[in-house]
Amino acid sequence: MCGIFGIENNTNASVLAFAGLITLQHRGEESAGITSNGDGITYNSHKSMGLVSQIFKEKILNNLLGSVAIGHVRYSTHSESTLLNAQPFVYNCIHGNIAVAHNGNITNFEEIKNRLAKSGSIFNHTSDTEIVAHLLAENTGKTFGQIMKKSVQSLKGSFSLVLIHGNKLVGVRDSFGFRPLVLGKVDNSYILSSETSAIDAVGGDFVRDVKPGEIIVIENGKIVESLQFIKKTKEKLCIFEQVYFSRPDSMLCERSIRDARVQMGKYLAQQMKHIKADVVVPVPDTGIFSAKGFSLYSGIVMQTGFIRNHYVGRSFIKPSQKMREITAKLKLFPIKDVINGKRIVLIDDSLVRGTTAQKIVATLRNVGAKEIHLALSSPAVISPCFYGIDTPNKSKLIAAVKSVEEIKEFLNVDSLTFLNIDSMKKACGNGKVNNFCSACFDGKYPSPIDRRKLLV
Numbered sequence: 001m002c003g004i005f006g007i008e009n010n011t012n013a014s015v016l017a018f019a020g021l022i023t024l025q026h027r028g029e030e031s032a033g034i035t036s037n038g039d040g041i042t043y044n045s046h047k048s049m050g051l052v053s054q055i056f057k058e059k060i061l062n063n064l065l066g067s068v069a070i071g072h073v074r075y076s077t078h079s080e081s082t083l084l085n086a087q088p089f090v091y092n093c094i095h096g097n098i099a100v101a102h103n104g105n106i107t108n109f110e111e112i113k114n115r116l117a118k119s120g121s122i123f124n125h126t127s128d129t130e131i132v133a134h135l136l137a138e139n140t141g142k143t144f145g146q147i148m149k150k151s152v153q154s155l156k157g158s159f160s161l162v163l164i165h166g167n168k169l170v171g172v173r174d175s176f177g178f179r180p181l182v183l184g185k186v187d188n189s190y191i192l193s194s195e196t197s198a199i200d201a202v203g204g205d206f207v208r209d210v211k212p213g214e215i216i217v218i219e220n221g222k223i224v225e226s227l228q229f230i231k232k233t234k235e236k237l238c239i240f241e242q243v244y245f246s247r248p249d250s251m252l253c254e255r256s257i258r259d260a261r262v263q264m265g266k267y268l269a270q271q272m273k274h275i276k277a278d279v280v281v282p283v284p285d286t287g288i289f290s291a292k293g294f295s296l297y298s299g300i301v302m303q304t305g306f307i308r309n310h311y312v313g314r315s316f317i318k319p320s321q322k323m324r325e326i327t328a329k330l331k332l333f334p335i336k337d338v339i340n341g342k343r344i345v346l347i348d349d350s351l352v353r354g355t356t357a358q359k360i361v362a363t364l365r366n367v368g369a370k371e372i373h374l375a376l377s378s379p380a381v382i383s384p385c386f387y388g389i390d391t392p393n394k395s396k397l398i399a400a401v402k403s404v405e406e407i408k409e410f411l412n413v414d415s416l417t418f419l420n421i422d423s424m425k426k427a428c429g430n431g432k433v434n435n436f437c438s439a440c441f442d443g444k445y446p447s448p449i450d451r452r453k454l455l456v
């Protein structure tokens with residue numbers, strides 16, 4: 001996952017991009033960057049490894065002059081987590097300077113890169129995003145939207161993009177709409193963002209979702225082009241956005257993430273009617289609203305059983321297993337008097353590798369939990385994601401290699417319940433858009449993937 005943000009026609013563009021990125025920080029904590037367009041020709045960029053608040057100081061933002069800015073927070077799924085691959089990328093080509101920031105995973109990247117390399121292209125980065133600039137350089141058209149249309153037609157996989165071209169802010173979303181991209185407005189400036197919460201953060205209003213397969217070109221506070229780069233689109237928004245990634249104060253498919261999570265918790269409680277417990281304890285932060293829904297439906301009181309150390313990042317999106325383990329240890333501290341002697345329903349969003357859950361359960365046992373009933377507000381993750389989430393290896397997915405009984409034993413829990421897939425979809429849908437990608441839960445991939453990778 002990554003977070004992207006763009007704003008145009010605004011004298012404070014880079015400051016607002018900074019505020020947007022702070023709000024999207026949960027989507028990637030490895031590196032961050034902002035590029036602004038100073039005078040229509042010169043682009044100013046600053047990017048570094050680390051958190052947004054550590055990277056951007058007032059002096060740096062003051063130097064990022066210009067009325068158009070795009071920003072990026074990175075969580076690497078495709079290439080190494082290095083400064084070299086920190087975005088936005090800036091290129092000079094036949095169309096002038098172009099800056100690009102990407103959320104997603106282009107699955108036919110190798111194939112396109114090989115073709116480009118054979119015809120003489122030189123690559124500066126190891127990231128899949130770079131091919132977007134090369135494809136742009138290959139194509140011509142009457143308008144930038146037309147050039148973009150020709151350039152992204154051959155891309156497969158997931159891509160939500162924001163770009164700067166001159167004074168223009170450009171947004172693109174793949175034909176399945178795997179990754180979110182929303183349009184907002186503040187005063188006379190349009191905003192593009194991964195999540196609506198970042199639009200709220202800069203005082204703007206949500207306008208609409210960028211449609212799957214849409215290219216939107218904005219200049220001087222006006223949408224100058226909106227075109228589909230492919231006729232046939234089939235919405236398949238990543239359902240993991242509702243389950244885990246997006247902020248609870250964001251809206252997706254015109255549905256609040258908070259509501260969706262409360263609903264997931266209610267459905268979980270229905271599945272677990274037979275369980276007797278004293279207290280519902282969420283794993284913060286993503287388990288909180290599902291625990292609330294569980295508590296509302298079951299009547300079992302919800303209590304805060306953990307204090308989360310907010311100075312440590314999200315364990316799921318740390319790049320290495322070692323970092324994830326260290327982070328998990330530092331992250332959650334149990335509140336003994338809530339736990340000791342109690343039968344606990346422990347609510348978390350998902351079970352991916354199982355290592356974090358194992359540590360959390362051990363922590364609860366250490367402070368005297370009598371019974372632990374682990375409830376996940378999503379089904380078992382059984383297949384890797386090829387569209388931008390870091391679960392590339394099936395052998396690392398605990399539910400793909402162990403039975404429920406074996407997982408129970410591994411985690412040392414008294415019971416284990418996964419939300420069933422239909423309930424998850426029902427909770428996340430808005431009655432209109434119910435077409436989600438749920439491939440990591442059911443193995444049904446909406447777009448072609450290299451099946452050999454499933455065997456790893």
Ligand code: SF4
Nearest residue numbers: 238385387437439440
């Ligand atoms: S495979 Fe899973 S994580 Fe990946 S896009 Fe689909 S639902 Fe999201």
